[in-house]
Each structure stands twice: as C-alpha cells, then as structure tokens.
Amino acid sequence: MTAIDTALQPAHDTAHGHHAKPSGITRWLFATNHKDIGSLYLWFAFSMFIFGGVLALCIRAELFRPGLQFWQPELFNQFTTLHGLIMVFGAIMPAFTGLANWMLPLMIGAPDMAFARMNNWSFWLLPPAALLLLISFAVPGGAAAAGWTLYAPLSTQMGMGMDLTIFAIHIMGVSSIMGSINIIVTILNLRAPGMTMMRMPMFAWASLITAYLIIAVMPVLAGVVTMVLTDRHFGTHFFNAAGGGDPVLYQHIFWFFGHPEVYIMALPAFGIVSHIIPTFSRKPLFGYTSMVYATSSIAILSFMVWAHHMFTTGMPATAQLFFMYATMLIAVPTGVKVFNWIGTMWQGSMSFETPMLFAIGFICLFTVGGLSGVTLSIAAIDIQLQDTYYVVAHFHYVLVAGALFSLFAAVYYWFPKMTGRMYSEFWGKFHFWWSLLWFNVTFFPMHFLGLAGMPRRIPDYNMQFTDFNTMASVGAFCFGLGQLIFFANMLHSLRHGRPAAAKPWEGADTLEWQIATPAPYHSFVEAPDLEVGENGRIDAMHGGKHH
Amino acid sequence: MASRRVLLLLTGWSSAVLAAGVNLPPPVTGVAQDIYDLHMLLLYITGGIFVLVFGVMFWAILRHRKSAGHQAKHFHENTTVEIIWTLIPLLILVAMAWPATRLILQQKSSAGAELTIKVTGYQWKWHYDYLDDGVAFMSHLATPQSAIHQVADRGEHYLLEVDQPLVVPTGTKVRLLLTANDVIHAWWVPQLGVKQDAIPGFVRDVWFKVDRPGTYRGQCAELCGKDHGFMPIVVEARAPADYQAWLAARQKTAAANLEDPNKVWPLAELMARGEKVYTQNCVACHQANGKGIPGAFPALDGSAMATKDKPGHIDIVLNGSKKNAAMAAWGKQLSDTDIAAVITYERNAWGNHTGDVVQPKDIKAARGGKA
Ligand code: HEM
Ligand SMILES: [Cu+2]
Numbered sequence: 001m002t003a004i005d006t007a008l009q010p011a012h013d014t015a016h017g018h019h020a021k022p023s024g025i026t027r028w029l030f031a032t033n034h035k036d037i038g039s040l041y042l043w044f045a046f047s048m049f050i051f052g053g054v055l056a057l058c059i060r061a062e063l064f065r066p067g068l069q070f071w072q073p074e075l076f077n078q079f080t081t082l083h084g085l086i087m088v089f090g091a092i093m094p095a096f097t098g099l100a101n102w103m104l105p106l107m108i109g110a111p112d113m114a115f116a117r118m119n120n121w122s123f124w125l126l127p128p129a130a131l132l133l134l135i136s137f138a139v140p141g142g143a144a145a146a147g148w149t150l151y152a153p154l155s156t157q158m159g160m161g162m163d164l165t166i167f168a169i170h171i172m173g174v175s176s177i178m179g180s181i182n183i184i185v186t187i188l189n190l191r192a193p194g195m196t197m198m199r200m201p202m203f204a205w206a207s208l209i210t211a212y213l214i215i216a217v218m219p220v221l222a223g224v225v226t227m228v229l230t231d232r233h234f235g236t237h238f239f240n241a242a243g244g245g246d247p248v249l250y251q252h253i254f255w256f257f258g259h260p261e262v263y264i265m266a267l268p269a270f271g272i273v274s275h276i277i278p279t280f281s282r283k284p285l286f287g288y289t290s291m292v293y294a295t296s297s298i299a300i301l302s303f304m305v306w307a308h309h310m311f312t313t314g315m316p317a318t319a320q321l322f323f324m325y326a327t328m329l330i331a332v333p334t335g336v337k338v339f340n341w342i343g344t345m346w347q348g349s350m351s352f353e354t355p356m357l358f359a360i361g362f363i364c365l366f367t368v369g370g371l372s373g374v375t376l377s378i379a380a381i382d383i384q385l386q387d388t389y390y391v392v393a394h395f396h397y398v399l400v401a402g403a404l405f406s407l408f409a410a411v412y413y414w415f416p417k418m419t420g421r422m423y424s425e426f427w428g429k430f431h432f433w434w435s436l437l438w439f440n441v442t443f444f445p446m447h448f449l450g451l452a453g454m455p456r457r458i459p460d461y462n463m464q465f466t467d468f469n470t471m472a473s474v475g476a477f478c479f480g481l482g483q484l485i486f487f488a489n490m491l492h493s494l495r496h497g498r499p500a501a502a503k504p505w506e507g508a509d510t511l512e513w514q515i516a517t518p519a520p521y522h523s524f525v526e527a528p529d530l531e532v533g534e535n536g537r538i539d540a541m542h543g544g545k546h547h
Numbered sequence: 548m549a550s551r552r553v554l555l556l557l558t559g560w561s562s563a564v565l566a567a568g569v570n571l572p573p574p575v576t577g578v579a580q581d582i583y584d585l586h587m588l589l590l591y592i593t594g595g596i597f598v599l600v601f602g603v604m605f606w607a608i609l610r611h612r613k614s615a616g617h618q619a620k621h622f623h624e625n626t627t628v629e630i631i632w633t634l635i636p637l638l639i640l641v642a643m644a645w646p647a648t649r650l651i652l653q654q655k656s657s658a659g660a661e662l663t664i665k666v667t668g669y670q671w672k673w674h675y676d677y678l679d680d681g682v683a684f685m686s687h688l689a690t691p692q693s694a695i696h697q698v699a700d701r702g703e704h705y706l707l708e709v710d711q712p713l714v715v716p717t718g719t720k721v722r723l724l725l726t727a728n729d730v731i732h733a734w735w736v737p738q739l740g741v742k743q744d745a746i747p748g749f750v751r752d753v754w755f756k757v758d759r760p761g762t763y764r765g766q767c768a769e770l771c772g773k774d775h776g777f778m779p780i781v782v783e784a785r786a787p788a789d790y791q792a793w794l795a796a797r798q799k800t801a802a803a804n805l806e807d808p809n810k811v812w813p814l815a816e817l818m819a820r821g822e823k824v825y826t827q828n829c830v831a832c833h834q835a836n837g838k839g840i841p842g843a844f845p846a847l848d849g850s851a852m853a854t855k856d857k858p859g860h861i862d863i864v865l866n867g868s869k870k871n872a873a874m875a876a877w878g879k880q881l882s883d884t885d886i887a888a889v890i891t892y893e894r895n896a897w898g899n900h901t902g903d904v905v906q907p908k909d910i911k912a913a914r915g916g917k918a
Binding site for chain 2: 066067068072073074077140141142145146147151153154156157159241242245246247248281282283284285286287288289290312313314316317320321324325328329331332335336338339340342343344345346347348349350351352360363364367368371372374375378379380381383384386387388448451452453455457458459460461462463464465534
C-alpha cells in the first residue's frame with residue numbers, strides 16, 4: 001500500500017491550488033496528470049492512425065487496377081507490414097490506453113492513476129518506437145516486409161529494417177505493460193467507497209481484463225521477436241530448419257500472443273459500447289452480470305484458440321478439431337454480449353446522437369465480422385479462406401468497425417467532458433454515415449475476392465479480381481477523406497464548440513458525469529461518497545435504486 | 548462492369564452469382580464440393596441469424612425511440628431470457644460442428660494414394676518431382692514482365708499461368724508431399740479444395756482426386772517475400788491415357804536431356820541458355836537490364852564481381868550470399884550446366900564484355916571444393 005500512497009502524493013501536493021497546473025512544453029513532457037497523459041495518448045494514436053491510413057491508401061492505390069503502377073513489390077510488402085503494425089500497436093492500443101487514462105479515474109472516483117510518474121514513462125516510450133518504425137523506411141533494404149505477423153524464416157531474411165521493427169516492438173511492449181500495471185492497480189485500489197467489483201462500470205471491467213491480457217501476452221511477443229533477432233545475428237537456430245529449428249514454432253508462439261491481442265483490441269470497445277447504449281436508450285445496461293462473465297470467458301478462451309490461425313500448417317486432425325471447437329465456443333459469450341446490448345435498447349427511449357450512431361454501427365458491423373469469424377473457425381472451410389482477402393475483410397470488420405468505430409463513439413461521447421464544449425452534431429452524424437457507407441464499399445467486396453481466390457498481401461492480381469479491387473480502392477480513399485472531417489470537427493469544436501453542460505446526455509449515469517465540465521485538472525481529490533449501482537450507475541440521480 | 552456485378556448481387560443468387568466470382572469457384576473434387584456445400588450451409592445459418600437479430604434491433608430502433616414518444620421501461624435483467632439465448636447458439640454451433648468434423652476427417656485421410664508427387668516451394672517457383680516415375684521439373688510464372696509493367700498484352704490467365712503445369716491423371720487419388728527450400732510457401736488450388744503450407748524442414752501431405760479433365764489455377768498463399776504475388780500454380784488433369792502419354796514423352800526427353808558434365812560448350816550456346824536461366828531465376832531481383840534495384844539488389848552490369856572476381860562470382864551463385872539471404876544458393880536448384888551458362892551470360896551481357904567462358908566442369912570443380 002505504501003507505494004500507492006506515495007504515488008498519490010503529487011495529486012495531494014498540488015491540491016491546494018486547483019489552478020496550479022504546469023504550462024508550456026513541460027506540462028506535456030513531464031506530465032503526470034492522468035488527463036494530460038490521456039490526451040497525449042489520444043493525439044499520438046490519432047497521428048498514427050493517419051500515418052497507418054496513408055500506408056493503407058498506398059496499398060489501395062497499387063491495387064486499384066492490375067499491373068504494377070506505383071511501387072515495386074518489395075515496397076508494397078513494406079507498406080502492408082507497417083500498416084498492420086502501426087494500426088495495431090500505434091493507433092488502436094494507445095487510443096484505448098489513452099481513453100482509460102482519461103476516463104478511469106473519473107469513472108471510479110480516483111484522484112489520478114495509481115502510478116503517475118510511470119504513466120509519464122509509459123507514454124513517452126511510444127514516440128521513439130514510432131520513430132524507429134518511421135526511419136526503417138530509409139535504411140538499406142527498407143522497412144520490414146514480412147507482414148505484421150513477421151513469420152520466420154522470412155523475417156530472418158530481411159534487412160536491418162527488421163531489427164528496427166523488433167526494437168520498436170520491444171519498446172511498445174514495455175510501454176503497454178507499464179500502462180497495464182497502472183490500470184490494474186488503479187482499478188483494484190482506487191475505487192470510490194461503495195463501488196464494489198460487481199458495481200464497477202463496464203468500461204473499467206473491460207480495461208481491467210484487457211490489462212491482464214496485455215501483461216500475459218506482450219512478453220510472449222517480445223520473446224518471439226527476440227528469438228528472431230538472435231536467429232538473425234547470433235547464430236541461434238530457433239526457427240531455422242537447416243540448423244535443427246522449427247519454423248512452425250514461431251507461429252505457435254506468435255499466435256499465442258496474437259489471438260489474445262485481437263481481444264486486447266476488442267474488449268475495451270465492448271466496454272465503451274456498454275456505456276453508450278444505455279445512455280442513449282435511457283435504460284440501464286441489460287444483464288450486467290452476464291456481461292462481466294461473458295467478457296471474462298472471452299478473455300480466457302482467447303488463450304486456447306491460437307492455432308486457428310494455423311489450420312493450413314498441417315496439424316493433425318485431432319488438433320484441428322480441438323481448435324475448431326474452442327474457437328466456435330467464443331461465439332457464445334460474444335453472442336450474449338450482442339443480445340444484451342439489444343436487450344438494453346429494447347423498450348428504451350432511444351435517441352440517436354453521434355456516439356449512439358457509432359455504437360449501433362459498431363454492433364452491426366462487428367457482428368458481420370463475428371459471423372464471418374464463425375465461418376473461418378470451421379477448419380474444413382478455412383482451408384479455402386486462410387490468407388485470402390476473405391480474412392482481410394473479416395478482420396477489418398472487427399478492427400475498423402469494431403475497435404475504430406467504438407473509439408469514435410467514445411471520443412464523441414466524452415468530448416464534452418474532456419473539453420467543456422460540444423462537437424458539431426451535424427458533422428458528427430455526417431462523419432458516421434460517410435464512414436459507414438465507404439467502410440462497407442471498401443471491405444464488403446473483399447469477402448468476394450477472397451472466396452473467388454485472391455490471396456492477401458499481393459501487389460498485383462488476375463483481371464477477374466479487378467472490379468471489386470477498384471471498388472475497394474475508391475471506398476478506401478473516400479473513407480480516408482471522411483476522417484479529415486472528423487479531425488476538422490474536433491479541432492473546430494475544441495475552440496468554438498458550444499459550451500457543454502456537466503451532464504450533456506440525459507441518460508448518462510456514471511460517475512464522470514457528476515463532476516464539473518470540463519473535468520477539472522485534478523479529479524476527485526477527495527473520494528466521492530455516493531451510492532453506486534451496477535455498471536457504475538450513480539443511482540441517486542434517478543432518485544433511488546431500480547432493483 | 549462493377550455495376551453489373553452489383554446488379555447481379557441484388558437480383559439473384561445461385562448460378563449467376565457464382566459466375567460473377569462472388570463465391571468459391573466451381574469445385575472439381577469431392578472435398579471441394581463438400582467445402583462448398585458446408586460454406587453455403589453456414590452462409591444461410593449466419594445470414595438467418597443476422598436478419599433475425601438485427602430485425603429485432605431495428606424494430607426497437609423504429610418503435611422505441613424518444614422522438615416517437617416512447618417511455619423507457621427500466622428492466623435490466625431476465626435470467627430465463629439470458630439462459631435461452633446462451634443455449635440456442637450453443638445448439639446451432641453443435642449442428643455446424645457435426646458436418647464440419649466429418650469433412651475434416653475426410654480431408655486429412657491421404658491413405659491409399661495411387662500417385663505421389665513431391666512439391667517443393669522455392670522463392671518464387673514450384674518444383675514438382677514424380678517420385679516413382681523419374682520426372683521432375685520447375686514451374687515458373689509464364690506471364691512476361693512486360694504485361695506486369697505495361698498495360699499491354701494481359702491475357703485471361705494473367706499471373707495465373709506457368710511454363711510447366713503439374714499434370715495429373717483424372718480419377719486417381721493423388722498425394723502431394725509438400726516442403727520448401729527457403730521460407731514458408733503455401734500450395735493452394737481453390738477448385739481442388741486444397742491448401743497446404745510448404746514448410747522448410749518438414750514434409751506435409753495433402754491429397755485430391757479430380758474427376759473432370761481440365762486446367763485448374765491457384766497461387767501461393769503465404770507471404771514469401773517480394774514475388775509472393777507471382778508464384779502461380781497450374782494443375783492440368785488429363786484422362787489416364789493422355790496422362791500416360793504425357794509421362795512417357797517427359798521420360799524420354801528427360802533421358803535425352805541428361806547432360807554430359809564434361810561437355811565443352813561454345814560461348815554462343817552458353818549465352819543463349821544463360822539468358823533463359825537468367826530470365827527465369829535472376830531477373831526478378833537483378834532486373835532484365837542487369838542494373839538491380841539500388842539499395843535492395845546489387846547491379847551486375849559493370850559490377851566488380853561480374854567483371855573481375857570470377858571465383859567469387861561462381862561462389863555466390865552456387866552458395867548464396869552470406870550478407871543477404873535474398874541471394875539464394877542456386878547450387879541446390881540448378882544444374883552445373885545451367886549455372887555455368889548463367890554465369891557466362893552475366894559476364895558477357897549488357898556492358899560486360901569479359902569474354903569469359905565458364906564450363907560445367909568448372910562448376911563441378913567448385914562444388915567439389917566446397918564439399
Ligand atoms: C480504415 C482504413 C483501412 C484500410 C483502407 C485498410 C486497408 C488494408 C489493406 C488493403 C490491407 C492489406 C491486405 C493484404 O494485402 O493482406 C490491410 C492489412 C491490414 N490492416 Fe488495414 N486498413 C484500414 C484500417 C485498419 C485498421 C484501423 C486496423 C486496426 C488494427 C487495420 C489492421 C490491419 C492489419 C493487422 C493488416 C494486416 C497486415 C499484414 O498483412 O501484415 N487496418 N489493411
Ligand atoms: Cu510463395
């Protein structure tokens with residue numbers, strides 16, 4: 001406990017003057033305030049999203065029509081690889097960490113994150129890692145070009161761009177582990193009195209479980225890329241068959257990390273949506289308890305299904321069957337979550353502000369991704385679909401429509417609390433409908449491409465694939481354009497938006513809406529004393545409990 | 548064109564849709580047919596679930612909206628409902644798992660094969676070895692570079708055509724033994740319902756039995772480096788009699804082509820053969836004009852190694868580069884004559900005019916030195 005007590009000290013020290021906040025560049029460089037750090041994370045994630053997005057557009061430009069137009073195949077592979085790595089480690093994961101930093105203390109009534117100084121470190125590790133990835137394009141041989149999965153032995157063939165990537169992964173891994181420790185300790189120790197675990201907001205639950213997943217698997221990733229590094233430079237033969245190694249071992253270790261990683265990018269999204277749907281349905285979350293259990297069982301199951309990424313490596317039938325059954329099983333808790341969200345909407349009094357639109361968009365599209373996931377889980381069928389565009393369609397329905405849409409929902413939802421101003425509802429809705437339309441134009445045809453036989457990660461293709469590729473490329477460029485609208489809306493509203501009320505959403509009932517808007521520089525200096533219901537509801541607001 | 552496909556999609560599923568390339572291509576083996584059917588079954592089930600679940604949601608969105616004056620009820624729990632909607636999906640999954648399990652067991656049983664072919668993946672070509680019949684050959688992309696780089700002459704089978712297809716008899720259980728030489732590749736022909744990674748150091752097997760004669764096309768399906776997109780697979784299924792005729796012809800040319808390692812070749816013949824070997828194996832990195840790709844692949848035109856250091860030149864082609872694994876050890880893939888020819892070519896093509904002639908016996912000697 002003493003460690004935590006001292007970690008809290010800074011918050012108490014400055015408590016005497018609420019206006020005593022550092023200014024200028026030092027405010028950000030030495031930031032220990034959870035809101036400042038949250039903002040840093042969010043800005044960093046957004047810039048990485050743009051960077052990764054530009055790489056995606058480079059890919060889509062080349063695939064606009066058959067033939068090689070813009071890039072050599074080698075460079076094309078670098079684009080795919082870095083697009084994947086940057087979206088996963090640079091955009092989505094930091095964005096969720098940033099949101100957790102911003103909102104968790106507010107939601108659970110804590111003064112700050114538990115380890116404020118470490119929080120600063122875990123953020124400032126990220127920019128150097130991003131820089132390593134960026135400069136790897138300029139080194140001899142270019143950036144890593146083995147796909148975001150970095151399969152050995154291909155990854156042992158690459159130039160020094162691969163070494164830079166490995167170091168970047170190490171650094172990002174350390175960063176996310178530090179961030180996770182902070183989230184776990186904050187949630188376990190700094191909750192307001194009365195907020196038992198089973199009354200914690202779903203976003204806190206989701207962040208907690210995600211943090212455990214990160215701590216469990218990031219070292220696995222660090223380990224496997226280190227093995228690649230020693231294979232490359234120090235004469236080990238972990239993955240070199242000629243030296244007695246096993247190339248498939250790489251995939252087992254990688255996917256033991258990689259599958260839980262998928263849920264690291266999905267669970268926080270579940271948490272966010274579990275706040276927004278109740279708020280705009282003006283009804284409590286349906287089935288809170290089963291939501292908690294479903295989230296936990298998804299997390300646990302995610303460790304037992306890794307080999308469904310390896311159905312074509314030639315494992316025995318028994319292994320295929322085991323991993324197929326286990327994978328199919330994940331559909332059950334996921335289904336429970338979807339049904340619960342719909343149960344929340346049922347008989348509600350719904351309104352459709354931008355966060356709600358993105359949340360509903362999330363449910364629909366994520367479910368499409370989930371259903372194609374069920375198809376992929378059938379090993380017999382996956383034989384045809386593995387490593388094709390069908391898979392690209394599937395995981396973008398889960399990651400773009402899942403992780404990204406929920407992040408948009410979250411940013412719109414909490415924007416008033418963060419900034420004290422309202423965003424433009426018109427442009428928010430425009431952003432939603434525009435993104436929804438072009439997202440589907442981009443990614444839906446990819447199902448057909450994959451079924452018809454187009455492998456992924458190829459820079460050129462047979463003429464029969466032309467139409468859908470052209471469609472996808474047009475969609476991608478329009479989708480990208482739409483994100484500039486989002487950016488402009490945020491920037492403009494930051495300065496000129498209408499001032500927001502402390503509780504701008506009628507149905508919002510978690511703790512963060514109880515404090516002033518914009519959230520004061522120092523959060524709950526004294527622990528709030530309130531009656532808390534399920535999903536962190538502050539029941540006093542409704543004039544009594546609903547049980 | 549795109550609009551035609553959208554129209555087709557909207558107006559009718561089944562065969563019209565199939566022709567438009569929005570589903571698995573027409574299966575030609577029993578297993579591929581079963582995969583196709585299972586996929587359709589899943590499509591109907593998941594499609595049904597989607598419509599049902601989102602029908603309920605959109606009903607709620609229409610009816611239970613604030614602007615329509617709907618008042619929120621405050622229930623947030625119903626154990627019975629929650630148990631039901633956990634159990635029903637579970638049952639649906641069991642219903643799906645049953646046929647899937649049967650199909651997996653069928654896919655995995657390669658016993659009783661009548662013909663066995665060893666397939667080796669190389670960056671970026673396939674080697675086929677008819678183990679019992681003494682026929683073996685490499686299969687390369689046949690699409691010319693000009694079609695890839697210019698809009699000109701793209702045929703129907705652009706990027707899905709090879710110089711020498713895998714030829715198999717119809718009605719025969721064919722077993723493939725797959726492995727790879729450098730990195731992981733994957734051998735995939737959708738119409739046969741077969742995809743299997745080819746992994747260095749391992750031998751994996753798959754099987755198929757084609758009933759109808761025809762040409763079936765696929766591609767490498769595992770990212771294997773630069774030319775991953777240019778590694779097609781073509782399988783030609785022929786009636787058994789045709790197949791036997793093909794086999795006999797191949798065996799005859801194989802015998803005729805058995806090369807005398809001590810033959811002394813004239814420069815012109817070595818150059819002609821060397822150019823062919825170069826185009827098939829080296830052009831992808833070092834480029835047709837020998838200029839390479841600056842920063843990634845070294846130029847040969849005017850390079851010190853290709854104009855002066857002859858032993859070094861032979862060594863790097865035979866044994867690969869120690870600095871850059873992208874330069875493979877071609878000694879494992881090419882014959883002494885091919886290597887002699889390509890080295891001779893490289894030393895006399897473009898601006899290189901060394902006049903050097905490298906003979907097969909020089910390569911044989913160099914190999915001896917290494918062993
Ligand atoms: C929104 C616009 C986006 C577009 C247009 C886009 C497009 C693409 C394309 C064309 C590929 C290459 C597929 C292939 O050849 O295999 C790809 C791969 C990938 N994308 Fe995206 N993407 C987008 C957003 C995202 C986001 C938000 C994520 C979040 C994690 C993401 C994660 C990935 C991953 C992991 C890969 C695999 C990379 C690899 O093959 O190594 N993408 N994307
Ligand atoms: Cu390959």
